[in-house]
Amino acid sequence: MARRESPEINASSMADIAFLLLIFFLVTTTIDTDKGMLVKLPQWVEPDELPPPDEANKRNVLEILVNRYDQLLVDGELMTIENLKKTTKKFVANNGDGTCSYCQGSRDPNMSDNPQKAIVSLKNDRATSYDMYISVYNELQAAYNELRDESAMKEYGKPFDDLNDPAQTEETEKDKIRDKWPMRISEAEPEAYGEEN
Amino acid sequence: MSQEHAVAHKFQRSTGKETPKISTSSLPDIIFILLFFFMMVTVMRDSSLKVKNVLPAATEVQKMEKKSLVNFMYVGAPVEKYRAEVGTAPRLQLDDQFADPEDIGAWVQVLKSNTAEDLKSKLIYSLKADKEVTMGLISDIKQEMRKAEALKLLYSTQVRSEVY
Numbered sequence: 001m002a003r004r005e006s007p008e009i010n011a012s013s014m015a016d017i018a019f020l021l022l023i024f025f026l027v028t029t030t031i032d033t034d035k036g037m038l039v040k041l042p043q044w045v046e047p048d049e050l051p052p053p054d055e056a057n058k059r060n061v062l063e064i065l066v067n068r069y070d071q072l073l074v075d076g077e078l079m080t081i082e083n084l085k086k087t088t089k090k091f092v093a094n095n096g097d098g099t100c101s102y103c104q105g106s107r108d109p110n111m112s113d114n115p116q117k118a119i120v121s122l123k124n125d126r127a128t129s130y131d132m133y134i135s136v137y138n139e140l141q142a143a144y145n146e147l148r149d150e151s152a153m154k155e156y157g158k159p160f161d162d163l164n165d166p167a168q169t170e171e172t173e174k175d176k177i178r179d180k181w182p183m184r185i186s187e188a189e190p191e192a193y194g195e196e197n
Numbered sequence: 198m199s200q201e202h203a204v205a206h207k208f209q210r211s212t213g214k215e216t217p218k219i220s221t222s223s224l225p226d227i228i229f230i231l232l233f234f235f236m237m238v239t240v241m242r243d244s245s246l247k248v249k250n251v252l253p254a255a256t257e258v259q260k261m262e263k264k265s266l267v268n269f270m271y272v273g274a275p276v277e278k279y280r281a282e283v284g285t286a287p288r289l290q291l292d293d294q295f296a297d298p299e300d301i302g303a304w305v306q307v308l309k310s311n312t313a314e315d316l317k318s319k320l321i322y323s324l325k326a327d328k329e330v331t332m333g334l335i336s337d338i339k340q341e342m343r344k345a346e347a348l349k350l351l352y353s354t355q356v357r358s359e360v361y
Contacts (some may be wrong), residue, residue, distance in 0.1 A: 008217055034323050035261070036352045093206050125332065134328070
């Protein structure tokens, strides 16, 4: 063959280049997913249709007040936010009436009967900062998450988040743990003791 | 190579040295990869922020997976540009404009009417509130959401690793 045909450029490395680009973008881009704490608000009830206040035994209610200076009052005692999680855990897992086989509570007569009855009541001032509210809510969530994690570890040998939770089945492992530690947070309408802002 | 020569070239059998044709067969692949990548990654923010928005931080956060179901509400003090117009007190921003908590009902109705019937109860409302906002405004918003039966609320936060 006498003709000198110039050879075609080998394009097989194009794929590599494309992959390099892809990997580069994958590594450098931070995908902006929305993160936060998901809550389910209670149904709206007209004020005149409100059922009479449930006379929950006082020992079953952990009363948290946050004032306009972002100070914390828990069951009548001033508290710092660092201790809130510990207190909440102690309160929920107290096992006051001895019916909770998985609680390791101290059976304190001033704390909850069992986790199913325990209610955390959260009340703010209108001038409480959102930052503080989120911090308090975060600690409450953390307390329940730790209790659930401990239970999950003991029963299934893995943390709560790793339990299987297929959407179809009726009673999943997660549901079982959730039933053991139902998170009942009741939020009162904030009151204005002073001027907002 | 002169132009004349180049034109003539077309009708002749190629002889001698010639610039090789670059194979473009893989170009579509590259374009598609890039296209898919950007399609996956891009988050459409359909509204520009008119309020200060520094989110508080929390440790116990969840990720929102189904983006199409998440709708955003922004709360914060208006940025400097709008202060003359609306003042400095924290305001709610829905879509592209300032709103009052009372407007949430209508906003939710519009969102729900644009959503398939079986997904209506799965809509999530993400509250992106500035950390300096006070709870009065936040709870007004929450009350309005309850009235509008928009019950799945996400307190949008940053993630912090240190715990108390």
